[in-house]
Amino acid sequence: MDGILSNCDRSHARSRTAAREGLEKLVERRRWRNGVHVVRAGLLVVDVDENRGGEITRARYGNHDLLASYDWAAPVGASRTVTYGDPKLDWLSEYRGGWQLLVPNAGAACEVAGVPLPFHGEWSRTRVTVTGRDAHRVLMTSGTRLPLTVRREVRVATGPDRVLVHTTVANVCADNVPFIWGEHPAFPVGPGDEVDFPFADVYDADAVGVGRWPTSANGRDLGRLGPADDGEALHFLVGFAQGWAAIRRRHLGVALAWDVNDFPYAWLWQEIGSSAFPFFGRASILAIEPAASWPGAGLAAAIERGQALVLEPGQQRSTTVALIPFEPDGRSVTGASIDGEVRFAS
Numbered sequence: 001m002d003g004i005l006s007n008c009d010r011s012h013a014r015s016r017t018a019a020r021e022g023l024e025k026l027v028e029r030r031r032w033r034n035g036v037h038v039v040r041a042g043l044l045v046v047d048v049d050e051n052r053g054g055e056i057t058r059a060r061y062g063n064h065d066l067l068a069s070y071d072w073a074a075p076v077g078a079s080r081t082v083t084y085g086d087p088k089l090d091w092l093s094e095y096r097g098g099w100q101l102l103v104p105n106a107g108a109a110c111e112v113a114g115v116p117l118p119f120h121g122e123w124s125r126t127r128v129t130v131t132g133r134d135a136h137r138v139l140m141t142s143g144t145r146l147p148l149t150v151r152r153e154v155r156v157a158t159g160p161d162r163v164l165v166h167t168t169v170a171n172v173c174a175d176n177v178p179f180i181w182g183e184h185p186a187f188p189v190g191p192g193d194e195v196d197f198p199f200a201d202v203y204d205a206d207a208v209g210v211g212r213w214p215t216s217a218n219g220r221d222l223g224r225l226g227p228a229d230d231g232e233a234l235h236f237l238v239g240f241a242q243g244w245a246a247i248r249r250r251h252l253g254v255a256l257a258w259d260v261n262d263f264p265y266a267w268l269w270q271e272i273g274s275s276a277f278p279f280f281g282r283a284s285i286l287a288i289e290p291a292a293s294w295p296g297a298g299l300a301a302a303i304e305r306g307q308a309l310v311l312e313p314g315q316q317r318s319t320t321v322a323l324i325p326f327e328p329d330g331r332s333v334t335g336a337s338i339d340g341e342v343r344f345a346s
Contacts, residue, residue, distance in 0.1 A: 037138045041156040046163055048154050053124040054140040056099040061325040064252040068097035068186040068285045075278045087119040092278050097186050100124035104146045104179035107296025115145050117299055147173035160340035163323040170316035178308040180299050183321050186287040187247055193225045194248040196333040200240040207295045230273040236294045237266040245288045246333035253328040255336035256288055262319040263290035
């Protein structure tokens with residue numbers, strides 16, 4: 001009898017597992033029809049939205065969210081109603097966390113060569129064309145308001161587990177084209193979480209120097225989050241020699257790695273309990289943003305400062321950024337690389 005019951009239990013367990021997997025596949029098929037592509041490898045599951053510039057709207061590692069992700073019904077997105085009358089508010093009205101590509105503009109709206117460029121660029125609000133897809137990756141492309149085309153691949157890999165985002169920007173006209181480029185991943189954080197970063201100079205939102213990492217504009221430690229860190233804050237990190245950052249959370253850490261030659265700066269943006277639009281006290285976010293320029297004054301200002309990237313006719317530029325989950329063990333992180341290695345203090 002015990003053997004029969006044991007067999008029945010195993011059969012029921014298999015049935016429940018099959019039902020759960022079947023439901024997950026049904027949900028994924030429905031989301032795919034809505035433009036959301038789900039790619040996976042090992043414990044990694046990543047959602048990519050073709051309607052929003054290939055934004056990674058969610059990234060999970062087992063039961064843990066790697067990126068901040070919110071499903072707010074309000075505020076209503078500008079794409080579903082009338083404009084808010086301001087490019088920044090329009091962009092923020094659609095924001096629900098995740099990871100966006102900022103190109104050909106990042107930061108303030110501006111005008112270049114007679115073309116208006118919205119806050120954080122138009123790519124992250126563009127419906128892209130998916131040119132390839134399998135279980136582990138999505139390939140996308142689109143043009144921008146300037147004569148540039150962008151190709152972007154989001155891929156999940158194992159050995160070690162990581163998300164790889166590879167992007168190529170190409171000039172498709174007969175003149176030189178300036179642009180700026182930033183990556184905009186945001187992470188869920190809470191009190192006690194710790195942030196590791198290479199030695200860097202720290203500037204506040206007004207581009208005034210406040211010291212060396214981890215000193216913040218108000219004298220607090222940017223490397224450790226606490227109850228006093230509630231609110232909105234923006235800092236710029238400049239002069240670091242290696243492109244990486246890490247957040248050590250209680251249950252799962254996450255590292256970001258990039259080529260410092262492509263992104264020599266980083267924007268550090270915090271929204272923790274802020275009452276500002278569109279968060280209304282509901283978010284607990286830290287965004288670590290590898291960037292080609294600083295501060296966030298937009299492409300026109302970057303051209304004046306000599307910080308804009310420039311592509312000659314037919315020229316293209318490519319780079320890869322890696323998102324790497326890791327098990328925290330109490331030691332600080334001293335480095336991370338695109339191949340998935342995370343190094344710890346001895």
